[in-house]
Amino acid sequence: MPNHPLDDCDPSDCYQTMMSERNELVKARREAEDNLVKTIIQLSSGLVVLMAGFAVQSEVVLEGFLYALFVGAIILLAIAITAGLTEHYYSSKAYLSQQNLVEQYFTKQISSFSEPNENARVRMAQLAAFGSFLAALTLLGVIAIVKAGVSDVESAATAATTTSSSSSASGTAAPTVAPGQLWRQQGRSSEISRAVNAASTSTEKEVAIREPGQ
Template identity: 55%
Template sequence: MSNVRRSWKAGFPKKLEAILDPSNAHPLDGCDPDELYKVMMAERTELNKARRESEDNFVKSIIQLSSGLLLLLAGFAVNARDKLTDASESLFGFCAFSLLISICAGLAEHHLSAKAHQRQQEIVERYYTKVIKSYSEPLENFYVRMAQLIQFLAFAAALLFLMIIAASQIGETNVRQEKQYTATSAAITA
């Protein structure tokens, strides 16, 4: 019989063998399921709270950075109006527009987040007062995630436009300096 058992076990993958081995029992085996559920829900609540706080801080940071960059762009536009190329001017406009979209999406996210939180509270209250038998994530949470995505993409686009403007302006400055140097050298030799 032991030979049959060994040959039967030989074909089993090691992971399944470990699962079937009673010495590899789960640490929570034998615990009260109601107590486990309470602990799980408490931990889940803390994790959700930390995630929301992190997302809120991220949104606030992007709003602040976008506002600051928009102010810097306005100052740069006033000082460098004559020095910008046509391509840089259009990219400058796209950059400013992207920053405005990022700010508006961030503000919309804050508003939608408050609405989603309120809706989620209503759903949870209705569930625990046994008005409804089950619940799912409110639709408002989808709108919050979309606003966050739009805000991040608009901010990233603005940074990309800003890098292209900087690179083109550096190239344009080098060309101007080279022309000026060539003209100065020609004047000296003549």
């Protein structure tokens, strides 16, 4: 069996080194978790304010299924904010409990201690905040996608209606003449031409008769 790099290290020194590094890692993990929860609270609060302003001032109408998704997103964001605040509360209590346990252990009031019960509640609150926030973002994404699809369909329908209206207007502006009407018009034109020619011929004859008498 190969030798371990710490075989020659004093057990007490190894333990102190391990605890020091462990404390640094635990501290970094707690800071990361706290920052994550703080970010979720801030983003959720901002989204709730924006959605409230959108509902009051926007001209976009959400009905039926989309309205239910919108309300559900607001509720989930409210749950995320509540869970984040709950996580901060139980996190503070967990730190206090751990502090008391450490003090009791080093004053030899207790010989061992386990993880405080508040840590389990902290993890549950973190999961609730993170899950609710992701679910709210998912609902908002569905609303945006569905609304964009409906807008595209309405735009296409509007364009088709405009095209058909233009075609109807063009057809009205250029009326067609039936073949029978065209034939009648041509017949009337021929009759008028014959009447004009007959009147011209009779006038020429009258002029020719009067000239010898002069």
